[in-house]
Amino acid sequence: MNQRNGLCHVVSDGRRGIENQALGLAEAVMRRIPLTIEVRHVPRPTWRDVLARLLGRPVAPRADEHNTAPALWIGAGRAALYQARRDRLRYPDAFFVYVQDPGPMADLFDLVIAPEHDGVTGDNVVSTLGSTNRITRERLNEEKARFSEHIARLPEPRIAVLIGGPSKRHRFDRATIGRIREALSGLREAGASLMITASRRSPPAVHAMLKELRDEPDVWLWEGDSAGDNPYFAFLAAADSILVTADSTNMLTEAVSAGKPVMMLEVGGSDGKFADLHDALVARGYGCWFMGDVESWPVEPLRETDRAAEILATRFLAREKKRGA
Incomplete structure (x- = not known):
């Protein structure tokens, strides 16, 4: 590793x-090479950021408390996309990685x-x-053990x-x-117990409907951060099958x-490109559409994060070696 001491900025x-x-992704890379992860939360882009990109103008760096140059920069979401333009100027030697679709800004990474x-x-x-x-x-x-008594x-x-919850394509009508x-x-x-969690995107009508179940002995409803520690990972670990809204x-x-069979529940709106994801999950044996019955079959965990991390680590180390770091 080099003089940047393996620092990785995680930006969103x-x-x-x-x-x-x-x-x-950063944690998966860290399992392969020495890294220190520093999580950064950055503001969403302003109209000035958007205008500068549209006009092809450089974006001046803005001062913040993150003054140590990273060896690796990993970002996700629109805010990180615009922050990358600034950080490229501040940290020209860093290896920049973006998760998700960067649109016309792919050349930044x-x-x-x-x-x-x-x-x-x-x-x-x-x-x-x-x-x-x-x-x-x-x-x-670890999480299953932590919540074992409740499970x-x-x-x-x-x-x-x-x-x-609702999105550009999906409606929770x-x-x-x-x-x-x-x-x-x-x-x-059918005799199943339920471990239920809703997204921050879930509309009030969903939360109101779920609250009707909160006191049922065969239901564990987690109602958000105010309800205490998040058992999300424990839910995945303890489940025999998982029902997920398709949005x-x-x-x-x-x-x-998590290596569990997934039943996808149809929601309103148009799946668009998400239909490709749904079709792939079905074709590769990971999921099925929910038809009213409890479905279960052997599933090997999907390990795409590890696969991506292996490619990232290999390319990053090859570049560092080429640079003589």
């Missing part, structure tokens, strides 16, 4: 679903790691099935239920919420990365 706007994609269904191509692009994440066997085992109170089979309610009721009638790439990918 701080939203958990965005940050975890970059942080999970030494490596782009993007989901297959985004259709990103280029010499510096690595495609993954779904998104990178923080799922590891060790983390799942033990739930009868088998245990179904983790991961509920997303009355029909979708009714479909979720019907699915949860059917699973319980969330992150939740779908995390579920299959």
Whole structure:
């Protein structure tokens, strides 16, 4: 390693679903080469940032508390995309990596790691099935043990239920919420217990519907940070199968990365490019569409984050060696 002491900046706007994609990749790289991870939360781009990009003008660096140059820079989300333009000026020797689709800004990065269904191509692009994440066997085992007492109170089979929310393409309309309610009721009638968590994107009507179940003995409902420690990883670890609304790439990918069969629940709107992800999960044996019954079959964990990290580490070390670092 070089004079930058293996420092890795993980850059996002701080939203958990965005940050975890970059942080999970950084942690996977750290399992391969010595790294010190520094998490940075940066503001979303201003109109000046957008205008500068459209006009092709350089963006002047802005001072902040992160003055130590990293060896590796990993970002996710729109805020990181614009921060990369500034940080390229500040840290010209760093190896820059972007997770997700960078659009027309791909040339800013030494490596782009993007989901297959985004259709990103280029010499510096690595495609993954779904998104990178923080799922590891060790983390799942630790979290399952931490929440073991609560898990033990739930009868088998245990179904983790991961509920997303509306997006540009997907609607959580009355029909979708009714479909979720019907699915949860059917699973319980079949004798399954439910471990339920909703996204920050989930609309109030979803939360109101879920609160009706909070006191049921066969339901564990986690209602957000105010409810205490997040059992999300424990849900994935303890589940026999996982029900996921089809809008969330992150939740779908995390579920299959946990090595559990995934039942996808249809939501309103148009799947668009996400249909490619759904089709790939079905074709490769990771998922199926929820048809009302508890489905279960043997699944090997998806290890796309590790695969991407191996490629990243190899390219990063090759560049460092070439530079004589």
